[in-house]
Amino acid sequence: KPGLYIVATPIGNLRDLSPRAAEILTNADVIAVEDSRVTAKLLRHIGIRKPMVPYHDHVADGVRPALIARMGMESVALVSDAGTPLISDPGYKLVRDARAAGIAIVTIPGPCAAVAALTLAGLPTDRFLFVGFLPSKAKARGEAIEEITAIRATLIFYESGPRLAATLSTLAEKLGDREAGVAREISKMFEECVTGSLTQLAARYADASPKGEIVIVVAPPGIPAAASAEDADAALAEALTRLS
Numbered sequence: 001k002p003g004l005y006i007v008a009t010p011i012g013n014l015r016d017l018s019p020r021a022a023e024i025l026t027n028a029d030v031i032a033v034e035d036s037r038v039t040a041k042l043l044r045h046i047g048i049r050k051p052m053v054p055y056h057d058h059v060a061d062g063v064r065p066a067l068i069a070r071m072g073m074e075s076v077a078l079v080s081d082a083g084t085p086l087i088s089d090p091g092y093k094l095v096r097d098a099r100a101a102g103i104a105i106v107t108i109p110g111p112c113a114a115v116a117a118l119t120l121a122g123l124p125t126d127r128f129l130f131v132g133f134l135p136s137k138a139k140a141r142g143e144a145i146e147e148i149t150a151i152r153a154t155l156i157f158y159e160s161g162p163r164l165a166a167t168l169s170t171l172a173e174k175l176g177d178r179e180a181g182v183a184r185e186i187s188k189m190f191e192e193c194v195t196g197s198l199t200q201l202a203a204r205y206a207d208a209s210p211k212g213e214i215v216i217v218v219a220p221p222g223i224p225a226a227a228s229a230e231d232a233d234a235a236l237a238e239a240l241t242r243l244s
């Protein structure tokens with residue numbers, strides 16, 4: 001059916017593409033993409049070829065009206081290079097304008113690195129703030145972090161390897177030494193989630209520029225540090241002496 005289909009795609013492991021996402025892509029008339037080479041790989045995985053049109057928020061003011069006109073007659077799928085479109089990825093203005101034009105809009109939910117990292121880190125999940133990428137300039141980064149110091153929610157940041165160490169130490173300096181997690185390469189062969197206090201993590205990554213894609217998750221203010229394995233052993237030993 002004509003309309004806009006927002007299709008979440010894998011963040012690493014191609015088998016995370018849902019059957020419904022594959023079906024929508026297979027039936028779409030055209031796919032709006034960030035990078036046609038990346039999407040072509042995904043389409044090869046499900047054994048299809050489709051017309052693709054490039055779509056980016058920054059260059060799309062010219063493309064958008066034509067794409068929205070197409071949605072009135074054809075099914076247009078929107079994908080990004082990885083994960084859920086619109087989440088630190090292009091698409092919000094396309095959805096806004098499609099909605100204003102009365103286009104049918106359907107979302108096909110699926111992987112999102114922010115939520116996947118939140119599930120790995122073992123930090124409170126009842127309230128969280130997705131911060132996305134911090135600004136690249138040091139002053140603006142510091143200010144962006146200061147704005148959120150008092151927020152009583154787990155904080156989720158997207159980051160790259162080369163900037164990880166600097167970001168962790170700025171976070172420790174501005175937020176205090178909170179518990180945190182660094183989730184890397186989620187759903188890929190070298191997936192890991194390293195947890196600890198922000199200063200421990202900053203020290204661990206001080207001279208490293210880890211490869212791959214990274215999400216930093218930081219506990220809300222005032223959450224006590226998680227018990228370490230040694231603490232748990234000591235508590236168990238103490239409980240056993242009381243029982244005997």
Ligand code: SAM
Nearest residue numbers: 011012083084088112113158159185186213214
């Ligand atoms: N739309 C995507 C989503 O739903 O997560 C996010 C796109 S954003 C341009 C890319 C950033 O997401 C990366 O720099 C990294 O911070 C995070 N990311 C994407 N894939 C990841 C993965 N497999 N493991 C860890 N972080 C990932």
